Amino acid sequence: MTDTERKYVLAIDQGTTSSRTILFNHAGEVVSVGQLEHEQIFPHAGWVEHNPNEIWDNVRQTVGMALGGAEANHHEVAAVGITNQRETTIIWDRATGEPVYNAIVWQDTRSQDLVDRLAADGGPDRFRSTVGETLSTYASITKIMWILENVPGVRERAERGELAFGNPDTWLIWNITGGPEGGVHVTDVTNASRTMLMDLRTLQWREDICEIAGIPTSLLPEIRSSSEVYGYGRQTGLLPGKPIAGDLGDQQAATFGQACFQPGMAKNTYGTGCFMLMNTGTEPVFSDNGLLTTVAYKIGDQPAVYALEGSIAVAGSLVQWLRDNLGMIVKSSDIGELASTVEDNGGVYFVPAFSGLFAPHWDMTARGAIVGLTRYVQKSHIIRATLESICYQTRDVIDAMQKDSGVNLTSLKVDGGAVKNDLLMQMQADILGVEVVRPVVNETTALGAAYAAGLAVGFWKDENEIRANWAVDRKFASLSLPEKREKMYAGWKKAVEKSRGWTE
Ligand code: ADP
Numbered sequence: 001m002t003d004t005e006r007k008y009v010l011a012i013d014q015g016t017t018s019s020r021t022i023l024f025n026h027a028g029e030v031v032s033v034g035q036l037e038h039e040q041i042f043p044h045a046g047w048v049e050h051n052p053n054e055i056w057d058n059v060r061q062t063v064g065m066a067l068g069g070a071e072a073n074h075h076e077v078a079a080v081g082i083t084n085q086r087e088t089t090i091i092w093d094r095a096t097g098e099p100v101y102n103a104i105v106w107q108d109t110r111s112q113d114l115v116d117r118l119a120a121d122g123g124p125d126r127f128r129s130t131v132g133e134t135l136s137t138y139a140s141i142t143k144i145m146w147i148l149e150n151v152p153g154v155r156e157r158a159e160r161g162e163l164a165f166g167n168p169d170t171w172l173i174w175n176i177t178g179g180p181e182g183g184v185h186v187t188d189v190t191n192a193s194r195t196m197l198m199d200l201r202t203l204q205w206r207e208d209i210c211e212i213a214g215i216p217t218s219l220l221p222e223i224r225s226s227s228e229v230y231g232y233g234r235q236t237g238l239l240p241g242k243p244i245a246g247d248l249g250d251q252q253a254a255t256f257g258q259a260c261f262q263p264g265m266a267k268n269t270y271g272t273g274c275f276m277l278m279n280t281g282t283e284p285v286f287s288d289n290g291l292l293t294t295v296a297y298k299i300g301d302q303p304a305v306y307a308l309e310g311s312i313a314v315a316g317s318l319v320q321w322l323r324d325n326l327g328m329i330v331k332s333s334d335i336g337e338l339a340s341t342v343e344d345n346g347g348v349y350f351v352p353a354f355s356g357l358f359a360p361h362w363d364m365t366a367r368g369a370i371v372g373l374t375r376y377v378q379k380s381h382i383i384r385a386t387l388e389s390i391c392y393q394t395r396d397v398i399d400a401m402q403k404d405s406g407v408n409l410t411s412l413k414v415d416g417g418a419v420k421n422d423l424l425m426q427m428q429a430d431i432l433g434v435e436v437v438r439p440v441v442n443e444t445t446a447l448g449a450a451y452a453a454g455l456a457v458g459f460w461k462d463e464n465e466i467r468a469n470w471a472v473d474r475k476f477a478s479l480s481l482p483e484k485r486e487k488m489y490a491g492w493k494k495a496v497e498k499s500r501g502w503t504e
Contacts, residue, residue: 006078009459010066010239011450012059014084014168015250016105019055021062022446023070023077026459028469030443032072034065041102046109049102052090055168056175063238074239079229080176081246081453083253083445084168086194089143091154091165091219097179100163101151103171104143111142114149118142118213127209129286131196132293140167140195145213158216165219167191169247176244177231184231187221188247189304193295198223200284200293203304225298226252227452246452248297250445251275254415255307256297257448258439259470261463264407267444268394270418274312276394278401278409279305289400290360299455299463308404310359310397314352315390316418321352322386328379336423339384345488346381347372349495350389357496360400367502371495387424391431392492398432411435415444422474430480431489440471 008031013020019038023031036058041049067074087106092099104110115135119126124135133139144165148155157163166174169191174183192198192205197215199206203223210217224230226248233239248256251269255277258267266278277296284293284306296307314321319335322328329335349371351357356364370382398409411434418424419438429436441447454460460469480488 006459007076008070008072009079009081009450009454010063010077011081011083011446011453012063012172013250013446013449014055014059014082014172016085016107019058019062020446021059021066022443022450023066023072024447024450028441028447028451028466030441032066032069034062034069036062044110048105048108050088050105052092052099052103052171055103056172059172060238067238074242077239077242078459079243079245079453079457080233080239081449081451082169082172082244083248083250083449084172084191086167086191086249086251087138087140087143088167089140089147089165090168090171091144091147091158091163092171093157094162094164095180097175100154100157101147103168104146106138108143109137111137111146114142114145127196130199130206131209132193132200132284132286133196134292135196141197141209141213141215144215144219148214158219161218163219164221166221167194170221173230173244173247176233176237176239178234181234185221186224186230186247188224188226189295189298190226190249190252191247192223194249200295200306203295203298225300226256227297227299227456229456243453243457245456246449246454248449248452251277251309252294252296252307253446253448253452254444255279255448256451257444257446258413258415259463259467260296260413261467264405264409265413266398266401266409267413267415270315270390270414270416270424272315272317274315274390274394275309276311276397276401277307277309278405278407279307280405280407281305285405287400287404289404290362291397291400291404297452299452308401310400312390312393312397313358314354315393316416318352318386318389319418322383328383335383335387336421338380339387340423342378342380342384345385345388346377347374348377348381348385349492350382350385351495351499352389353499357499359397361396361496363500365501365503366499369495369499371498372491387421388427388431390418390424391428392489394428395431395489409434411437413437413439415439415442425474425476426479429476429478430485433478433480433482433485435478436476438473438476440473
């Protein structure tokens with residue numbers, strides 16, 4: 001069988017709460033899924049860890065589940081793609097494969113002191129024009145530093161070249177391709193762009209930043225494109241001889257799976273929070289409006305494509321908060337129906353600045369506020385204002401992206417758990433004044449990794465074939481009149497001002 005005759009591409013999605021393996025067919029449809037959750041380890045307030053060995057065990061099992069679910073033999077798999085939680089940091093021994101410490105997860109804030117130390121000389125933006133983001137505890141850089149400085153013996157072993165660093169993509173590819181027996185130590189440009197150690201223009205590690213951080217460059221994987229054959233599954237594993245050929249961080253994979261191949265195309269993922277990425281083309285655009293610059297993807301030896309990224313901390317979780325903390329709804333799925341019992345928000349705005357305002361406002365003194373209350377207001381108005389807040393926050397980020405890039409958004413592609421809510425999607429189109437498009441396949445993250453892998457081995461010919469696969473479930477045209485839309489949005493901006501400065 002040649003790669004183009006094989007039936008499937010296998011995608012591994014190593015996420016924050018679970019690992020999943022999905023088999024996709026040539027039409028880009030989900031054929032089977034295997035999924036297992038792993039333990040969330042919280043040793044202290046603000047610390048979040050995962051056990052890398054548990055993740056590797058789970059991934060192997062989910063591969064078995066997905067193959068079993070489709071009654072597929074590995075011979076029918078053309079290629080393997082990986083997508084992963086970004087920034088999460090693992091360091092292990094090259095000779096034994098044993099991690100020297102648990103994975104430090106992207107949400108973990110233990111390295112704030114190290115962030116402050118780096119920022120003391122040159123400020124939090126000292127590396128931004130090179131790496132695309134402001135110093136924070138999210139990026140891998142201070143997580144690596146923390147392990148080097150706090151786990152006994154690790155610095156010496158690192159300096160002797162005995163250890164390897166990677167995000168979960170790198171850890172999995174190394175293990176799948178042989179581990180201590182010849183495993184390849186690689187990452188892709190999108191994952192590397194979240195370490196704060198890679199130069200966005202040259203796509204190489206910055207030795208000067210590594211030196212400032214005290215990180216031996218021998219720890220670092222080789223940076224490769226997002227779509228090429230990195231290595232082959234070990235003969236004794238579940239994927240013997242299979243090309244491992246796609247690697248993208250989760251949000252970039254979703255952007256790729258949504259076929260956002262042209263500048264100005266954007267996707268928004270509506271989950272616990274929202275993650276929005278806009279393709280800005282082959283030159284990095286640096287934000288004046290609090291967004292970060294990242295690599296969106298790089299296909300083989302073609303030029304890298306960049307994106308602006310903005311995230312919203314509280315989105316779907318606000319629906320959970322109404323349910324669990326206020327008891328205003330019984331099930332998340334009830335919210336659409338309750339919100340449609342009223343025609344509008346009745347003048348109510350809900351700013352969910354539970355831990356400050358993020359992109360593009362960046363005001364950590366803000367706190368949540370429900371404003372515009374009158375004797376007229378009913379429970380359903382507040383419920384409606386809850387859904388609207390997700391849409392207004394999205395508009396804030398998109399407006400910033402348009403300002404930074406000078407590109408006008410023509411339509412927004414959406415995915416994630418909350419997009420099944422038709423009212424939310426219609427409100428989003430009305431508040432943006434652009435069309436919102438929901439695809440048939442909501443598994444865009446895994447699909448993006450599958451596409452990257454399939455392209456590398458010729459399972460899919462080119463981006464056109466992927467574009468053709470991308471099928472619309474429903475389009476939501478913007479029905480609002482510009483004047484009304486801007487009046488509503490002005491109300492939101494006023495509400496945001498009211499939420500500011502609540503804490504010191
Ligand atoms: P994550 O991947 O971040 O865990 P998901 O993509 O699974 O999240 O989306 C789950 C989120 O979507 C939850 O926060 C939930 O409250 C929200 N959600 C689920 N159903 C609806 C709905 N009908 N309307 C609005 N939000 C919803």
